[in-house]
Amino acid sequence: DPKIIQKPKYLVAVTGSEKILICEQYLGHNAMYWYRQSAKKPLEFMFSYSYQKLMDNQTASSRFQPQSSKKNHLDLQITALKPDDSATYFCASSQEQYSAETLYFGSGTRLTVL
Amino acid sequence: DAKTTQPDSMESTEGETVHLPCSHATISGNEYIYWYRQVPLQGPEYVTHGLQQNTTNSMAFLAIASDRKSSTLILPHVSLRDAAVYHCILRVLNTGYQNFYFGKGTSLTVIP
Numbered sequence: 354d355p356k357i358i359q360k361p362k363y364l365v366a367v368t369g370s371e372k373i374l375i376c377e378q379y380l381g382h383n384a385m386y387w388y389r390q391s392a393k394k395p396l397e398f399m400f401s402y403s404y405q406k407l408m409d410n411q412t413a414s415s416r417f418q419p420q421s422s423k424k425n426h427l428d429l430q431i432t433a434l435k436p437d438d439s440a441t442y443f444c445a446s447s448q449e450q451y452s453a454e455t456l457y458f459g460s461g462t463r464l465t466v467l
Numbered sequence: 468d469a470k471t472t473q474p475d476s477m478e479s480t481e482g483e484t485v486h487l488p489c490s491h492a493t494i495s496g497n498e499y500i501y502w503y504r505q506v507p508l509q510g511p512e513y514v515t516h517g518l519q520q521n522t523t524n525s526m527a528f529l530a531i532a533s534d535r536k537s538s539t540l541i542l543p544h545v546s547l548r549d550a551a552v553y554h555c556i557l558r559v560l561n562t563g564y565q566n567f568y569f570g571k572g573t574s575l576t577v578i579p
Contacts, residue, residue, distance in 0.1 A: 395569050441508075450566075456513065
């Protein structure tokens with residue numbers, strides 16, 4: 354069974370709309386992350402959370418807002434969607450963030466903005 | 468963050484042993500060397516990591532140079548399932564919060 358669940362797997366949205374990407378991890382980890390990967394580009398770090406607190410934000414746009422309602426949840430709200438936001442968004446987690454911990458990734462949400 | 472250099476692509480034939488190189492000339496003493504791999508449409512998967520000593524697990528053997536300025540991920544008897552992009556990443560230990568940053572990696576093609 355997958356330990357990091359991302360929902361939905363595929364998402365199609367229209368320009369200007371708002372979507373929420375869901376991520377739940379069942380590994381008992383304290384740190385969670387969001388990464389983005391556009392077509393044929395390297396994985397791009399977006400956010401990191403540790404114990405439900407934002408630790409690092411490498412996303413220039415405020416249209417991307419992580420939301421952590423529970424320790425094992427880190428959703429990603431994206432507002433005013435643009436075609437350039439089309440990408441696969443990966444959620445990840447690790448036991449802690451401050452040490453050299455191994456990252457575990459979900460299978461991703463593929464977002465297409467028309 | 469210290470930088471790593473990897474070839475853009477490599478090719479191998481099924482059953483062969485593959486040596487994936489990574490250069491990290493400016494590595495610091497407290498930086499671990501991590502390897503991840505990513506197949507299309509999936510998130511990266513942990514392969515192995517090490518600090519100074521060579522390491523081995525069910526997936527691969529990591530050979531680390533004595534000066535730590537380079538490392539080689541060795542995949543024995545590759546199969547088609549080993550075709551992926553392999554990332555060599557450095558990560559500092561216990562100096563505040565740290566994140567994994569991925570580069571282009573090495574795209575490994577496995578020929579039947």
